[in-house]
Amino acid sequence: SYVLTQPPSVSVAPGQTARITCGGNNIGSKSVHWYQQKPGQAPVLVVYDDSDRPSGIPERFSGSNSGNTATLTISRVEAGDEADYYCQVWDSSSEVFGGGTKLTVL
Amino acid sequence: QVQLVQSGAEVKKPGASVKVSCKASGYTFTSYDINWVRQATGQGLEWMGWMNPNSGNTGYAQKFQGRVTMTRNTSISTAYMELSSLRSEDTAVYYCARGAGSSGFDYWGQGTLVTVSS
Numbered sequence: 001s002y003v004l005t006q007p008p009s010v011s012v013a014p015g016q017t018a019r020i021t022c023g024g025n026n027i028g029s030k031s032v033h034w035y036q037q038k039p040g041q042a043p044v045l046v047v048y049d050d051s052d053r054p055s056g057i058p059e060r061f062s063g064s065n066s067g068n069t070a071t072l073t074i075s076r077v078e079a080g081d082e083a084d085y086y087c088q089v090w091d092s093s094s095e096v097f098g099g100g101t102k103l104t105v106l
Numbered sequence: 107q108v109q110l111v112q113s114g115a116e117v118k119k120p121g122a123s124v125k126v127s128c129k130a131s132g133y134t135f136t137s138y139d140i141n142w143v144r145q146a147t148g149q150g151l152e153w154m155g156w157m158n159p160n161s162g163n164t165g166y167a168q169k170f171q172g173r174v175t176m177t178r179n180t181s182i183s184t185a186y187m188e189l190s191s192l193r194s195e196d197t198a199v200y201y202c203a204r205g206a207g208s209s210g211f212d213y214w215g216q217g218t219l220v221t222v223s224s
Contacts, residue, residue: 043203
């Protein structure tokens with residue numbers, strides 16, 4: 001089965017840029033979605049189809065995907081961005097989620 | 107506005123079954139797939155399967171084949187997920203989520219806590 005690998009944690013100071021990676025075999029050929037989940041809440045879609053943003057998601061959130069790595073980039077990080085982030089792809093008739101990355105805002 | 111409202115928390119004994127509902131509003135229920143995702147405490151997201159509310163077609167993750175059944179009642183815009191032969195490892199929050207084709211899961215229910223305990 002397809003495996004998505006994310007770093008368990010990423011830390012960044014307010015105002016800086018956070019980059020969260022999602023590794024998978026030839027992931028660049030797939031459509032990657034990203035979710036933000038805060039404690040006690042349901043996930044929220046922040047980037048879909050590699051780099052598109054749903055309405056209401058700040059422009060600070062962006063995505064890219066190439067080769068074996070997809071990346072979620074959060075610019076000008078704010079305290080409110082502290083959350084768990086998950087990547088997702090569709091592979092072989094199944095949805096697959098990465099293990100999640102905890103973003104800590106220092 | 108689009109909403110998915112799930113049924114309340116459940117406590118079940120090992121070996122029992124649980125059926126969670128997900129009532130959709132604010133859009134045409136039959137136009138989007140419903141997916142089910144679960145999350146054990148402190149763990150990541152785990153996809154369970156999808157259902158097309160229009161046709162009733164389903165697709166289940168291999169891990170849950172034979173134990174999960176996804177159905178719907180289009181007259182009340184409600185999807186259901188039933189999981190049988192429950193064990194302690196099935197204790198988790200279960201979410202329904204609207205599938206927007208190749209655009210990810212754009213709306214989620216609030217989650218339903220299912221606790222399996224003797």
